[in-house]
Amino acid sequence: MGNNLQDVPDIVVGRLPIYLRALSAMQASGKQYTSSHELAEWLGISSAQIRKDLSHFGEFGKQGTGYSVAGLHDQLRHILHLNREWPLIIVGAGNIGSAVASYTGFAQRGFRVIGAFDNDPSKIGTKVGPFIVHDNREIPAFVKENHVRHAMIAVPAEYAQQVADLLVASGITGILNYAPINLSVPAKVRVEYIDPVLHLQKMTYYFE
Amino acid sequence: MGNNLQDVPDIVVGRLPIYLRALSAMQASGKQYTSSHELAEWLGISSAQIRKDLSHFGEFGKQGTGYSVAGLHDQLRHILHLNREWPLIIVGAGNIGSAVASYTGFAQRGFRVIGAFDNDPSKIGTKVGPFIVHDNREIPAFVKENHVRHAMIAVPAEYAQQVADLLVASGITGILNYAPINLSVPAKVRVEYIDPVLHLQKMTYYFE
DNA sequence: TAGATTGTTAATCGATTAACAATC
């Protein structure tokens, strides 16, 4: 019941990848079946929440038995459109950009970095991970040719907005921003943020 | 009113670093005063929420005028215990660990990496950023000597839990986990998670 | 002063949880 995208709260969508990640770990450990209770304990949330979240998309369990680990895993992959490989680009070839370009964890989870860009002449032409760094000016053509939807921004904060503008103009509709600054983009473009310092600062509130 | 730590919802605490980050940017641009409305537009949230959040900690504004950028910035730094420098260690000297060790963005925001560790003999003794990588076995002594409270985990998922156990046993009370796996730790220990793939997977739900 | 904006209250909105009939 309720398969309309509009029906599903954003906060629920945000938990699906967490469920998927837990199911992958269970699958890797050879587990065949699980239950909302087991998943809940694993993740530190309530079993009712897991059942409620899943109920937005269908009925995936069996009374008395629970969920097939592989079955629910596949359903979630499908719901999240991860049964294909999404190409990604990374803009910024500094420390963070290099680490992201070299990160091998994308492939098994639905994504593949296919290009790296920077506007610094001293970086263009060098390699980060397996990629030769190209000039930012090549982004629009590259994005169009390769039907890229996602980009990661790993440039200094002062350049992040102009890079975002370029990405949006190039047709990118999902941005993962590593620069510690809020971006302003059209409503149709999704932006997610990663800033480790925010997490650390949140913790220190509770210290001392 | 309401300066009791228990009073303040965790979700409110999580927004304070975002406000602080915005105020830093305003300060850098030479702005003297701001208002809840301006901050709200900047951050894409409601002005009422900002005023409500701040009201948990005191009265920082003036009717008709708004907030002193520098004043509110300092208040938030104080509330978040950022008017000192917190030492950090990083465990795992791979791509992510190296990037984090080299990241220069911690210093201005209350943190400083002071040590890097790994258990791989081929990495111990090498340099990541400005640090020589030490053996994980040196963690307990190092944490005690330097009164370290925070650690970042950047090891493969399969080792993350045992590293977390070692950190907790060493006296670490705040963990920022870059490994894509949920950690199980005592209630007194805070854990925050960074997994870029979760963010990307959330976005693809809305694609196509 | 007149205009603007705060801090706070009360109302609204939405998310989480408890409980249980259905059923494997």
Next chain:
DNA sequence: TAGATTGTTAATCGATTAACAATC
């Protein structure tokens, strides 16, 4: 069958927002 667990409903809980008196 007996035990276990789902999917769903209704109740609870908590967070967000609208509105406004106070006042700079």
